[in-house]
Amino acid sequence: MTLTYPTAGTQRRRSQSWLAKIDWSLVVAALALSIIGALLVWSATKGTQIEKGLDPDGFFKKHLLNIVIGVGLCILISRFDYRLLRAYTPFLWGASILGLLFVLVKGSTINGAKAWISLPAGFTLQPSEFAKIAIILGMAMLLSEKRDAENEPRDIDVAYALGVAGVPIALIMLQPDLGTVMVIACMVFGIVAVSGAKARWLTGILVGGVVVAYVAIQTGLLKDYQLARLTAFTNPDANGRTSGFNTQQARIAIGSGGLFGTGLFHGPQTQGHFVPENQTDFVYSVAGEELGFVGAAGIVLLLGFILWRAVRIALRASDLFGRLVATGVAVWIAFQAFENIGMNLGITPVTGVPLPFVSYGGTSMFASWLAIGLLLNVHMRAQE
Numbered sequence: 001m002t003l004t005y006p007t008a009g010t011q012r013r014r015s016q017s018w019l020a021k022i023d024w025s026l027v028v029a030a031l032a033l034s035i036i037g038a039l040l041v042w043s044a045t046k047g048t049q050i051e052k053g054l055d056p057d058g059f060f061k062k063h064l065l066n067i068v069i070g071v072g073l074c075i076l077i078s079r080f081d082y083r084l085l086r087a088y089t090p091f092l093w094g095a096s097i098l099g100l101l102f103v104l105v106k107g108s109t110i111n112g113a114k115a116w117i118s119l120p121a122g123f124t125l126q127p128s129e130f131a132k133i134a135i136i137l138g139m140a141m142l143l144s145e146k147r148d149a150e151n152e153p154r155d156i157d158v159a160y161a162l163g164v165a166g167v168p169i170a171l172i173m174l175q176p177d178l179g180t181v182m183v184i185a186c187m188v189f190g191i192v193a194v195s196g197a198k199a200r201w202l203t204g205i206l207v208g209g210v211v212v213a214y215v216a217i218q219t220g221l222l223k224d225y226q227l228a229r230l231t232a233f234t235n236p237d238a239n240g241r242t243s244g245f246n247t248q249q250a251r252i253a254i255g256s257g258g259l260f261g262t263g264l265f266h267g268p269q270t271q272g273h274f275v276p277e278n279q280t281d282f283v284y285s286v287a288g289e290e291l292g293f294v295g296a297a298g299i300v301l302l303l304g305f306i307l308w309r310a311v312r313i314a315l316r317a318s319d320l321f322g323r324l325v326a327t328g329v330a331v332w333i334a335f336q337a338f339e340n341i342g343m344n345l346g347i348t349p350v351t352g353v354p355l356p357f358v359s360y361g362g363t364s365m366f367a368s369w370l371a372i373g374l375l376l377n378v379h380m381r382a383q384e
Contacts, residue, residue, distance in 0.1 A: 021380040022078070026309045030357055030372050033302050034070070034365070036295075037358035038063045040286045043264045044279040045360075047271050059279060059360060062123075066362045070369030077373035081381060082322060089137045093164060096134035099127030100171040107175075113352070115175045128180045129367035131168040133374070135184060136191070136328035138164035143195040144321035152196040161195075162188070162205075173216060179351025183336050185209050190331035191324050194314070246282060247346040249275045254288030254296065254344065261292030279360040281352055284344040299358065303337045306372075313379045322378040329371045 042060035049056045085092075099117075107114045108124065116124040142161040143153045153161075165188045172180050189205050253269035262268070267289035269275055275282050288296045307330055314326035333356050340355040342348030354364040 021383050022376055023309060023313070023379045026306060026372065026375060026379075027074075029302050029305045029309070030369070031067075031071070033299065033306075033357035034067045036287070036299065036302075037283065037355075037360075038067065039264060040283050040290075040358065041279045041360045043267070043290060044270055044283065044286050046265065048273060062362070063360055063365075066365040067369075069362070070365045073366055074369040074373035074376070077370055078376040078380070080377070082325060082374065082377040083319070083381065085137055086141050086321070089134075089141050093134040093138045096127065096131040096168060097171070099125075100131060100168055103127050104171065104174055113175045113177045115172075115177050115180075123362060126361070126363040128168075128172050128175070128177060129363040130370075131172070132180075132184060132187065132332055132367060133370055135165045135168060136187065136325055136332070136374075139188065139191045140321050140324035140328065143191065143197070143324055144319065152198065155198070155201075158192065158195075158197045158201050161192070162201075169212075173212070176216065177352070178213075178216070179339070179353040181212075182339065182351060183332060183353060186335040187328050187331050191328050194327045195320070195324060246276050246350060247343060250278075250282050250285035250288075250344045251346050253278075253285040257289040257292040257296070259292050260294055261288075261290045264290050266290065280354055281340070281350070281359070282344055283355055283359045284341050287358075288344070299355075300341065303333070303356070307334050307337075310375055313375050313382070316382050317378050318382045322381065325374055326378045329375055332371065333368075 038060060041063045042057065045059040046056045049058055055061075103115060103117055103126075106117065108116045108118045110116055110124075115128060116126050118124055139161040142157050142164065145153070145157060165184060169181055169184055172184070185205070189202065192201055192205065249269060253267065253275055256262075256269065257267070265271065267286065269289055270278060270286050275285050278286050284296065284299070287299055291298075310326055310330035310333065314323050314330060317323040317326055336353050336356055339348050339351060339353050340359070343350045354361050356368045357365070
């Protein structure tokens with residue numbers, strides 16, 4: 001038997017074929033958001049870093065490094081046929097569970113949630129972000145296993161899929177991180193709905209969500225200050241010096257930006273450090289103040305474009321597994337962006353979820369670009 005190896009020309013043609021199949025508009029939109037985010041993070045942190053005698057460009061450099069790593073992960077997962085991920089999904093899900101267990105034992109507590117693993121050089125890792133990927137793949141794998149002549153998944157498959165999501169949700173609630181749980185719950189609802197499952201399952205998910213929230217409040221899993229922060233949006237002016245301070249200052253910053261903003265590094269609210277966590281949770285307030293309505297609206301348009309491409313990819317997927325994966329990503333980005341921007345505007349609870357691609361945070365950036373990689377993967381295989 002004679003062994004043959006691909007020639008340099010063959011490898012070059014394969015690479016060119018892969019590049020030709022990429023949805024470049026999706027990549028450019030995500031990259032534009034990431035670069036805008038880097039500039040906003042730079043503006044939000046430069047003054048504080050100078051006051052502390054630290055590198056004024058420290059956060060900016062780390063954010064750029066996170067983008068590079070995120071793009072690398074996107075390329076890696078886009079080149080690995082998503083249909084082969086089925087075989088590895090149980091291992092990925094198991095790894096995410098181990099990460100969530102580890103963070104409960106050895107994790108660091110930040111802003112009331114024990115959700116991070118501290119790493120050298122000041123970096124942190126948030127396992128719950130990677131759990132979103134594992135949940136999407138796990139649920140898609142189970143719900144796409146329809147038998148011949150079946151138009152909907154079997155009840156047992158839906159139950160298993162909900163179990164795949166339920167275990168990490170329970171572990172994340174123990175941190176507690178209600179914001180991430182809300183994002184995952186919306187992902188679960190969207191995936192089950194698109195899978196064609198019976199309506200009673202969707203009703204059960206909604207009822208279950210209400211029950212989990214009630215139990216979390218009654219058992220004291222959510223502390224009083226966390227509940228106050230969640231409910232502050234209903235009357236932010238009444239809590240202007242306590243739980244509603246963040247949203248009040250964010251709205252002042254956004255409202256003072258006008259049409260074109262005050263310019264990067266020139267926002268009084270941002271540079272005066274009146275908005276807490278404005279490089280992460282409230283980065284959109286920096287955009288509103290320093291880039292104005294035009295810049296803030298541009299971020300919304302870019303997110304909307306990514307969402308539109310995700311929905312198109314889901315509709316054109318070559319199989320149900322790919323459609324469910326793309327659906328999970330679309331719901332994830334849509335709800336998380338809505339929740340983050342909403343809490344900056346004072347119309348949704350303050351839950352601490354980052355703005356995809358824009359907020360500072362390595363794990364969030366990695367997970368967001370992995371999501372883009374999954375979308376590209378589904379898109380390219382639909383063309384084969």
